[in-house]
Amino acid sequence: MITVKELTKKYARTVAVDHVSFEVQKGQIVGFLGPNGAGKTTTMRMLTCFLPPTSGSATVAGFDVLEQPLEVKKRIGYLPETPPLYPEMETSEYLKFVGKLKGLSGAELSKRVDYVCDRCAISDVKTKLLGKLSKGYRQRVGLAQAIIHNPDVLILDEPTAGLDPKQINETRDLIKSLAGDHTIILSTHILPEVEQTCQQVIIINKGKLVATDSVQNLQARARGGESVLVEIAGRNGSLDLGVVKKRLEQIGGISRVEYKTSHANRNVFEIESQKGFVRGDLARAVVEAGWDLNELRPAAMSLEEIFLQLTGAETAPAEVAAKGAN
Amino acid sequence: MRNVLTIWRKEMRSYFVSPIAYLLLTMFALIFGFFFWNALGYFVLMGMESQMRGQMFPMNLNEEVIRPLLSNASVIGLFFIPMITMRLFAEEKRTGTIELLVTSPIRDTEIIIGKWLAALTLYATMLLFTAVNFAFLFKYGNPDWKPLATGYLGLLLLAGGLLAIGEFISTLTKNQIIAGAATFGICLLLWVLEWVSGYESAAWAKVLAYMSVVTHFESFAKGVLDMKDAIFYLTVIFVGLFFTARSMESLRWRS
Numbered sequence: 277m278i279t280v281k282e283l284t285k286k287y288a289r290t291v292a293v294d295h296v297s298f299e300v301q302k303g304q305i306v307g308f309l310g311p312n313g314a315g316k317t318t319t320m321r322m323l324t325c326f327l328p329p330t331s332g333s334a335t336v337a338g339f340d341v342l343e344q345p346l347e348v349k350k351r352i353g354y355l356p357e358t359p360p361l362y363p364e365m366e367t368s369e370y371l372k373f374v375g376k377l378k379g380l381s382g383a384e385l386s387k388r389v390d391y392v393c394d395r396c397a398i399s400d401v402k403t404k405l406l407g408k409l410s411k412g413y414r415q416r417v418g419l420a421q422a423i424i425h426n427p428d429v430l431i432l433d434e435p436t437a438g439l440d441p442k443q444i445n446e447t448r449d450l451i452k453s454l455a456g457d458h459t460i461i462l463s464t465h466i467l468p469e470v471e472q473t474c475q476q477v478i479i480i481n482k483g484k485l486v487a488t489d490s491v492q493n494l495q496a497r498a499r500g501g502e503s504v505l506v507e508i509a510g511r512n513g514s515l516d517l518g519v520v521k522k523r524l525e526q527i528g529g530i531s532r533v534e535y536k537t538s539h540a541n542r543n544v545f546e547i548e549s550q551k552g553f554v555r556g557d558l559a560r561a562v563v564e565a566g567w568d569l570n571e572l573r574p575a576a577m578s579l580e581e582i583f584l585q586l587t588g589a590e591t592a593p594a595e596v597a598a599k600g601a602n
Numbered sequence: 603m604r605n606v607l608t609i610w611r612k613e614m615r616s617y618f619v620s621p622i623a624y625l626l627l628t629m630f631a632l633i634f635g636f637f638f639w640n641a642l643g644y645f646v647l648m649g650m651e652s653q654m655r656g657q658m659f660p661m662n663l664n665e666e667v668i669r670p671l672l673s674n675a676s677v678i679g680l681f682f683i684p685m686i687t688m689r690l691f692a693e694e695k696r697t698g699t700i701e702l703l704v705t706s707p708i709r710d711t712e713i714i715i716g717k718w719l720a721a722l723t724l725y726a727t728m729l730l731f732t733a734v735n736f737a738f739l740f741k742y743g744n745p746d747w748k749p750l751a752t753g754y755l756g757l758l759l760l761a762g763g764l765l766a767i768g769e770f771i772s773t774l775t776k777n778q779i780i781a782g783a784a785t786f787g788i789c790l791l792l793w794v795l796e797w798v799s800g801y802e803s804a805a806w807a808k809v810l811a812y813m814s815v816v817t818h819f820e821s822f823a824k825g826v827l828d829m830k831d832a833i834f835y836l837t838v839i840f841v842g843l844f845f846t847a848r849s850m851e852s853l854r855w856r857s
Contacts, residue, residue, distance in 0.1 A: 324705040327854050349707040360702035362612075364619045376608045377706040421702070 277302045277429060277459040278323065282332035285318050285483075292318040294483040295332065300476070302428075305455045307470035307477045307491075308463040309583065315483040316463040317357060320431050323461070324354045337428050350379065353427035353458070357434050359418025363407025367398060367417055370406055371424055378425035392420040396450060412443040419450065423458070430454065432462040436469060448473050467583055479586055486586045494582055503548040504555060507571035508562055509541050515567065517543060523565055527557050542570055605708040609716025610723070613690075617724050622689075626682055626724070631731040637674045638735040641667050663745035664825070668736065672753040672823045675732055676816070679761055680789050682728065686721045687768025688782035691850075696776045700853075710850045714769065714843055721765045722758070729757060749825025756822025759835035760815055764789050766842025773849040789815075 278300040285293040293315040300306050310316050321327040323334055325345040333340060339347040362370060368389055375385045393399045396416045401409060406417065415435065422430055435451060436444045451460060452473055464470060470477050470491065477494055479486040487494060508520060517535055520543065524533045529549045536544040547558065555572055562569045617623040645666050652661070694700040703713050739745050768785040775781050795814035798807045811817055815838070818831035 321701075326701055326705050346707045346709075349705055352705065354701070354705045356698055356701045358698045360697070360699040362616065362699055363697075364616050373608065373612055374702065374706075377605070377703070377708055379707060381604075 277304075278334070278336050278461070280319075280323075280332075280334045283319065283322060283329050283334055284331045285315070285322060285327065286330045291483050293322070293329075293480075296480060296483070296485045297332075298478050298485065298488045300459055300461060302459050303456065304476055305451065305460045305462065305474045307474035308461055308480070309465070309467070309470055309477055310463075310480040310486075311465055314480050316480065317433055318483075319480070320354075320433050320461070320463060324352055324431055325349055326354075350425070351428045353422035353425065353430045355418045355422040355430075355432045355435055357437065359414050360421075361406040361409075361414060361417060363405065365406050366403050367406060367409070368393070368402040370417070371420060374421040375424045380425055388424055388426070392424050395423070395453075396420040397446075412439055412446075415439060415443070415447060416450070419447070423454065426457070428459060430458045430460045430462075432460065434464055435462055436464070436466070444469075479583065481586075503546055503575045504558070505536070505544060505546055505571070505573055505575045506558060506562070506569070507542050507544050509543070509568040509570050511566055511568055514541055515543060520565075520567070521545070523561060524558070527561050529557070546575060605712040606716040606719065609703075609708075609713055610720045613717055613720030614723060617720065622685070623724060623727075626685060627728055627731065630678060630682060630728040631734075633678050634671075634675060634732050635735060637671060637678075638732075641671055663739055663743050664749050667739065668745060668750055668753065669823050671732075671735075672750075672757065673819070675729070676757055676760055676819055677793075679725065679728070679757065680764070680793060681786070683725070683761060683764045683768055683789060684782040684785035686724055687765055687772055687785055688778045689772070690717045690721065690769050691772040692775055692778045692781045695773075696778075704850075704854070710847055711843075714846050714850065718762075718766060718769055718843060718846075721769065722762055725761045725765065726758060729754060746825070749823070752822045752825050752827050755827070756819050756831075756835075759822075759832060759839075760819055763815060763835050763838030763842060764792070766839045766846065767792075770842050770846040770849060773846055773853065 278298075280299070281297050283293055283296045284291070296315075296319060308316050308319070318327065322329045322341065323336060325341050325348055328342060333342070335341070336348045337351045339351070341348050362373075365373065371389045371392060372385060375388055380388055393402060396419050398413060398416050398420055401413055401417075406414070409417065415438075419432070419435065422432070432451065436447050439447060448469065451462065454460060462469075462473070474491060476488070476490050478488045506524075508515065517538075521533050521535060524530065524545060524547060530547055532548040534546045534548075536546050538544065559569055559572060645661070645663070648666070649661055691700070694703065704710075736750060740747075764785075767788060768781075771785045771788065772778075772781040774784075792813065792815045796811040796817045799811035815835075818834045821828040821831050
């Protein structure tokens with residue numbers, strides 16, 4: 277549905293997007309992930325024909341953004357970071373205006389307005405002025421205008437930014453429910469959002485593509501094999517960490533034992549295995565050695581960790597501060 | 603064309619939903635009404651004086667009242683044009699709604715012409731108030747309607763040009779005040795350019811004076827429809843809108 281090849285955007289001094297390539301299949305929800313200033317908004321603006329790329333190409337539904345922008349625009353619904361609302365308009369009037377801009381008219385237009393109001397749960401504010409709506413409603417009206425012409429592709433720039441937790445959940449559910457009919461790209465710097473809503477992740481940092489894969493694959497890839505965290509305590513007095521480590525390493529199938537932390541008399545080790553399930557063997561070994569097994573849990577890596585690993589944990593916060601909002 | 607109409611309607615609505623339109627219309631009607639009252643008072647006084655002296659100079663409503671008033675209307679318009687155009691693009695840029703317009707399947711020219719037509723419509727509505735005043739002249743006097751018609755045409759052409767320039771300036775900034783002030787400055791400059799012809803007759807002075815928007819209005823006020831002057835205004839309109847289009851394009855390359 278969307279093909280991006282070597283897409284580049286240069287400003288006077290900076291390169292905002294640097295040779296980014298990816299593909300998005302029809303009907304998928306793709307999370308576009310990166311710290312602030314990574315080039316997410318710029319990439320989205322190029323896909324929506326708001327900005328022309330410096331080099332490279334992007335096609336949406338088979339149409340090139342530079343060659344046939346009108347055809348691309350017909351097939352795209354776009355929600356910018358701040359919903360583009362006219363404060364002096366009423367909700368239904370605004371949706372009609374947007375519908376007309378997108379080429380709808382007559383009975384079809386009123387039908388679509390009713391439909392999107394229903395879908396986005398904004399029917400109760402139809403006759404209210406947009407300037408008077410709360411943040412949550414504004415965001416939903418923004419979504420409603422994006423889907424008014426039933427576009428093939430939806431591009432949502434940080435759709436949940438600035439909402440309260442309840443509204444965030446509602447918005448996410450709404451986006452998920454739209455996935456069947458539309459191909460969706462949503463940008464965010466909130467990782468759990470991607471884990472919850474998206475099937476595919478595209479991670480960019482400093483304008484460069486860092487990774488593109490499914491959420492599950494990314495987690496698996498970053499983790500390598502299976503890893504568990506185990507907390508061990510001595511029965512009488514403290515443990516000799518070296519002895520514990522040596523004992524754990526003797527268990528079959530374990531590839532790596534790493535001492536993490538200890539608190540009082542409780543010591544945490546991270547254990548990685550290349551093959552199969554080792555938790556049983558592990559528990560038995562600890563107990564047989566006369567130690568206490570306080571905790572044993574899988575160390576599934578969150579996207580957060582993957583993200584930091586991929587984008588470089590040390591540089592990420594500094595860069596966020598330096599670049600500011602994009 | 604349909605898209606132009608959509609944009610036009612939206613702009614008209616935002617003029618008339620906010621106090622902008624009502625404020626401008628009221629102020630214009632008030633100021634023009636005052637001018638009219640003065641011109642008429644002076645005309646009546648002159649009439650009585652010439653009667654008392656027993657002179658029977660031909661008194662002409664067109665020459666003595668309508669023509670100076672049309673010139674006055676064009677000057678008042680100069681003050682109002684920046685207020686009409688300053689928000690056209692600056693406001694959309696500030697609130698981010700420009701992203702909606704630009705990512706919709708319509709052409710830049712449709713947006714630009716729709717907005718320009720809305721501004722011109724508001725200006726024409728202001729002129730409608732002057733017609734109320736002139737209507738009294740027709741009720742109690744017998745002026746020639748043709749100079750009035752060309753005068754209105756001239757006013758619309760003149761305003762069309764200045765509105766196009768104002769629209770262009772509005773694309774350059776997010777700040778309405780800056781857009782308004784710059785437009786006012788440029789309009790005023792285009793107005794007074796002809797002053798150089800008062801003391802200088804070199805070629806450059808003639809060119810400068812020719813560029814002045816006011817020199818081309820005189821023929822319209824006189825009731826003469828001079829193609830040269832009409833084409834001058836049409837050129838200003840075209841150039842203004844053309845620059846607006848270029849500026850909108852560069853907006854994307856720069857942003």
